Structure formats: structure tokens, C-alpha cells
Amino acid sequence: xxxxxxxxxxxxxxxxxxxxxxxxxxxxxxxxxxxxxxxxxxxxxxxxxxxxxxxxxxxxxxxxxxxxxxxxxxxxxxxxxxxxxxxxxxxxxxxxxxxxxxxxxxxxxxxxxxxxxxxxxxxxxxxxxxxxxxxxxxxxxxxxxxxxxxxxxxxxxxxxxxxxxxxxxxxxxxxxxxxxxxxxxxxxxxxxxxxxxxxxxxxxxxxxxxxxxxxxxxxxxxxxxxxxxxxxxxxxxxxxxxxxxxxxxxxxxxxxxxxxxxxxxxxxx
Amino acid sequence: xxxxxxxxxxxxxxxxxxxxxxxxxxxxxxxxxxxxxxxxxxxxxxxxxxxxxxxxxxxxxxxxxxxxxxxxxxxxxxxxxxxxxxxxxxxxxxxxxxxxxxxxxxxxxxxxxxxxxxxxxxxxxxxxxxxxxxxxxxxxxxxxxxxxxxxxxxxxxxxxxxxxxxxxxxxxxxxxxxxxxxxxxxxxxxxxxxxxxxxxxxxxxxxxxxxxxxxxxxxxxxxxxxxxxxxxxxxxxxxxxxxxxxxxxxxxxxxxxxxxxxxxxxxxxxxxxxxxxxxxxxxxxxx
Numbered sequence: 001x002x003x004x005x006x007x008x009x010x011x012x013x014x015x016x017x018x019x020x021x022x023x024x025x026x027x028x029x030x031x032x033x034x035x036x037x038x039x040x041x042x043x044x045x046x047x048x049x050x051x052x053x054x055x056x057x058x059x060x061x062x063x064x065x066x067x068x069x070x071x072x073x074x075x076x077x078x079x080x081x082x083x084x085x086x087x088x089x090x091x092x093x094x095x096x097x098x099x100x101x102x103x104x105x106x107x108x109x110x111x112x113x114x115x116x117x118x119x120x121x122x123x124x125x126x127x128x129x130x131x132x133x134x135x136x137x138x139x140x141x142x143x144x145x146x147x148x149x150x151x152x153x154x155x156x157x158x159x160x161x162x163x164x165x166x167x168x169x170x171x172x173x174x175x176x177x178x179x180x181x182x183x184x185x186x187x188x189x190x191x192x193x194x195x196x197x198x199x200x201x202x203x204x205x206x207x208x209x210x211x212x213x214x215x216x217x218x219x220x221x222x223x224x225x226x227x228x229x230x231x232x233x234x235x236x237x238x239x240x241x242x243x244x245x246x247x248x249x250x251x252x253x254x255x256x257x258x259x260x261x262x263x264x265x266x267x268x269x
Numbered sequence: 270x271x272x273x274x275x276x277x278x279x280x281x282x283x284x285x286x287x288x289x290x291x292x293x294x295x296x297x298x299x300x301x302x303x304x305x306x307x308x309x310x311x312x313x314x315x316x317x318x319x320x321x322x323x324x325x326x327x328x329x330x331x332x333x334x335x336x337x338x339x340x341x342x343x344x345x346x347x348x349x350x351x352x353x354x355x356x357x358x359x360x361x362x363x364x365x366x367x368x369x370x371x372x373x374x375x376x377x378x379x380x381x382x383x384x385x386x387x388x389x390x391x392x393x394x395x396x397x398x399x400x401x402x403x404x405x406x407x408x409x410x411x412x413x414x415x416x417x418x419x420x421x422x423x424x425x426x427x428x429x430x431x432x433x434x435x436x437x438x439x440x441x442x443x444x445x446x447x448x449x450x451x452x453x454x455x456x457x458x459x460x461x462x463x464x465x466x467x468x469x470x471x472x473x474x475x476x477x478x479x480x481x482x483x484x485x486x487x488x489x490x491x492x493x494x495x496x497x498x499x500x501x502x503x504x505x506x507x508x509x510x511x512x513x514x515x516x517x518x519x520x521x522x523x524x525x526x527x528x529x530x531x532x533x534x535x536x537x538x539x540x541x542x543x544x545x546x547x548x549x550x551x552x553x554x555x556x
Contacts, residue, residue: 017314059531225330236392237383237389
């Protein structure tokens with residue numbers, strides 16, 4: 001069914017990583033991204049690999065599941081690898097034919113670039129895999145709150161994200177209905193060239209657009225009826241609270257970071 | 270607690286003004302209506318009679334053009350008490366999809382108390398109470414789009430209950446539901462009134478739903494034309510038909526029979542009463 005899509009590909013499971021505070025996870029992922037760019041040796045990448053696989057194991061998310069998520073970006077990774085392979089100059093020439101030259105520097109860069117991208121995607125997807133959308137928006141709101149003083153509407157941003165997530169399935173269902181209704185009256189969405197097909201979408205988009213506005217209007221009234229007045233004095237059913245496990249998570253991450261930087265000094269390769 | 274009348278409407282007039290032409294359309298005329306605590310009142314009228322507008326006037330979504338509306342003694346035109354009014358007068362709308370705000374049932378029920386700044390432990394209590402009252406507790410972790418229409422509407426009712434209001438106004442809550450969803454909602458509403466002592470104002474155009482109320486207020490063309498217990502209102506079949514309203518099927522059957530000269534009571538309200546009347550009639554004629 002069209003309504004069964006998962007958003008942000010959350011992988012529900014009972015694990016210590018799932019139970020971490022979303023704020024911890026968001027900040028850790030940001031720090032992780034920075035650290036990945038500092039890895040300069042193969043030994044460093046081995047440590048990185050062990051860390052990521054260890055996290056997957058702790059999160060009880062099958063590595064296969066994460067690798068499947070890499071498929072859409074594979075093309076991008078391959079192109080990046082080829083550019084680095086052929087366009088890096090310097091070092092010993094390993095292979096030369098016509099305009100193509102491969103140097104040992106280039107090979108090194110290419111391999112590192114591929115590894116770097118792979119680990120970036122794997123690490124960051126762990127965040128969305130182990131955190132439900134609602135906790136993710138909650139965490140973001142709390143992290144952005146201090147920025148409220150300089151005018152960042154933290155509560156409004158998170159409210160917007162929540163409502164968007166809430167209405168994606170509803171609007172998909174509605175699109176499905178409109179398509180069926182238009183098909184029943186003889187609309188043809190599958191034949192003709194690209195322009196024709198794009199034009200055929202208009203009778204779907206217009207009713208969808210109009211009904212979205214009507215929904216927004218009704219939702220606004222319903223929210224007002226339930227005393228909504230923005231983020232002021234608002235409390236929350238599920239209070240986010242840091243626990244001991246969050247401290248452990250930072251500790252493990254600190255050790256990992258230290259290991260990565262040490263290898264940068266110890267191993268040139 | 271304030272007065273005995275939870276909703277008090279005095280000499281209310283309401284008109285919309287068209288900003289382009291400058292003309293104003295009168296929607297409600299000289300409405301006087303009191304609703305007592307614990308009462309179950311049905312407001313009956315066909316489309317365009319002004320009944321939904323009346324609902325919106327009760328919790329200050331709209332304010333009167335003239336006259337006044339008191340919710341628990343608070344004048345709804347008093348903007349400084351807007352949230353006091355809204356937390357006392359809960360409102361449930363027609364389309365369940367357009368009133369649910371978040372992606373998880375219990376989070377949605379918590380929305381109103383969160384807005385009101387209720388402490389988290391108290392919110393948890395209210396959410397559990399509200400979901401149990403409407404019989405949706407086992408669905409508390411579900412996503413709204415996986416629920417049926419009737420279930421979604423029950424969650425919407427729970428969302429209003431969590432405010433701990435004094436009165437719930439339901440604006441055609443069953444209009445978009447299938448028959449089983451309608452029954453679900455009507456049973457929930459009746460139970461709320463009977464077991465929880467909740468004051469209920471039900472806006473509807475279904476006669477069978479109005480029958481369940483203590484009092485039926487009939488609105489036609491922006492005016493109250495009848496305000497009486499359902500038995501009294503529905504026994505005047507001719508009067509109702511004149512203003513374009515129907516009567517419950519059982520009442521209609523009894524009415525038609527009596528018109529054909531049978532000696533039958535015309536103030537029956539449901540199938541059971543109607544059958545026993547016809548049974549009595551058959552026994553009599555059989556004699």
C-alpha cells in the first residue's frame with residue numbers, strides 16, 4: 001500500500017542505542033562526521049570500521065540493512081572514486097595509457113574517499129534508524145532552544161516537522177484516491193511523452209493542493225481549540241532526560257576519537 | 270464552580286460580512302439558550318441552518334455580533350480569558366484527520382495539556398484516563414493513519430477530554446464516518462454523558478443521534494424553532510417536515526400508521542418502542 005512507507009527509515013528495536021537520548025545521538029553524529037574527516041591512515045579506517053560495526057551490533061540493526069541504504073548513493077561514490085583515481089597528480093606512476101594516469105597517491109586518495117563516504121553514510125543513517133521521527137524532532141527542538149534568543153523559532157520548526165510527518169500518509173492516501181477517481185473518469189497517466197504525462201498530473205495536483213489548504217485551515221482551528229499558543233509555557237508528556245548511558249556513550253566516543261588521532265601520529269600509511 | 274448553567278447564550282445575533290461587497294449575511298437571529306451541567310443537548314438543523322456557527326460561538330472561535338455568550342460564566346468576548354474558555358469548552362470537529370496533530374496517538378492526546386502547561390506526571394494521568402474512557406488505550410502507541418475513522422474520532426474526543434473540560438461540543442462528529450464508526454462515536458458520547466457526567470452538546474443532522482439526547486434544540490434559518498425533549502420534538506412530524514427535517518424511521522412508521530387510522534402512539538423514538546407498539550396493535554386487532 002502507498003500509505004505504508006516508512007519515513008526516515010526508522011528501524012524499531014529494543015537496544016541501548018535506541019534508548020539513548022536523541023540529543024546525545026544528534027550531537028554524537030555531528031562529532032562523528034568531524035572525526036571521520038580526520039582519519040588519515042588505513043589503521044585509522046580499521047578503527048572506524050570496528051566502531052561503526054560495533055555501534056550497529058549494539059543497536060541491533062543488521063549491517064545488511066544499512067548496506068542496503070547505500071544503494072542509492074553508490075553511483076555518487078563510484079564517480080568520486082574515479083575522479084580521485086585519475087585526476088590526482090603526484091607520486092609514483094603505476095599505470096599509464098593514453099590520457100589515463102594512475103599514481104599511487106591517486107589510488108590512495110580514491111580508496112580513502114570511498115571509505116570516508118561509506119562510513120559517513122553508515123554512521124549518520126544509524127541516527128535515523130535508531131531514533132523515531134518524533135524523538136528526533138523533540139531532540140532538535142531542545143538543542144535549538146538556546147538559539148531562540150537570537151530569533152531561531154525552535155518550537156515552530158519542530159511543530160512544522162511533526163505536522164509534516166503526521167500528514168504525509170494522509171496526503172498520500174488522498175493522492176491515491178484522486179488518482180483512482182480521475183482514472184475512473186478516463187484520465188490517462190501512463191501513456192505519451194514526458195510533457196504529456198507531466199500535464200496529466202495537473203488534475204491530481206490541483207485538488208490535492210486545494211484540499212491541503214482546507215486541511216491546514218481546519219487543523220489550525222482544532223489546534224486553537226486545544227489551547228495551542230506556540231512554545232510558551234509548554235510542557236511535554238515525554239520529558240527528555242539524560243541518563244547514565246548517555247555519559248557512557250560520550251566516554252566510548254572520546255576513546256574512539258583519541259584512538260583515531262593517535263593512529264594519525266603513529267602510522268603514516 | 271460557577272453557575273449551574275455551563276453555557277448561557279443571551280439574545281445572540283451573528284452575521285458574516287463579506288469584505289468585497291460589504292454586505293452582511295445574518296446567520297443566527299436572537300438565540301437564547303441555556304445548557305445545564307450534566308445535560309446532553311442535541312442541536313438539530315439541516316445544512317446552512319447556522320448550527321455549526323452556533324458551536325463555534327460557544328468556545329470563542331467566533332464572537333457574537335450582538336448579545337453575549339457565557340461559558341461557565343466567562344464572557345466569550347473577553348480576549349484575556351480565551352484559554353480559560355477553550356479549556357472549559359472542548360470542541361470536536363467533523364473530520365478526524367484534520368484535528369490530530371502528531372504521529373502517535375498518546376502524543377496527540379497529550380497535545381492540549383502540553384499547551385496548557387500541565388506538569389508531565391499529571392499529563393500522563395490525564396492521557397491514560399482519556400484513552401481508557403474512549404476505549405483506545407491499547408492503541409496508545411499507534412500511528413493515527415493506521416486507525417479507522419471511528420477510532421481516529423475517538424482519539425480526537427480523548428484529546429479534548431484530556432483538557433478536563435466542563436462541556437464537550439461535538440460538531441457533526443459522525444458526518445464522515447461509516448455506520449459502524451457512527452455507532453462507535455454515539456456510544457462513546459452517550460457513555461461520557463451517563464457515566465462521566467460530562468455535559469455534551471451534539472450538533473447533528475441525524476435524527477437517530479438526536480434521539481439519544483435529553484433535550485433537542487431545532488434550528489432553522491438561524492432561529493431556534495423548538496427546544497424540548499426528543500419525544501416531544503419528534504412527535505410533531507408535520508412541523509419538522511415543514512422545515513425540511515426528517516424524523517427517525519420508527520417515528521415515521523408510527524406516524525404513517527396513525528395517519529391511516531390505526532390507534533398507535535406517535536411518540537415512539539426507536540425500533541424497540543415501535544415494535545412493542547405494533548405488537549400491541551396486532552394483539553388488539555387479533556382479538
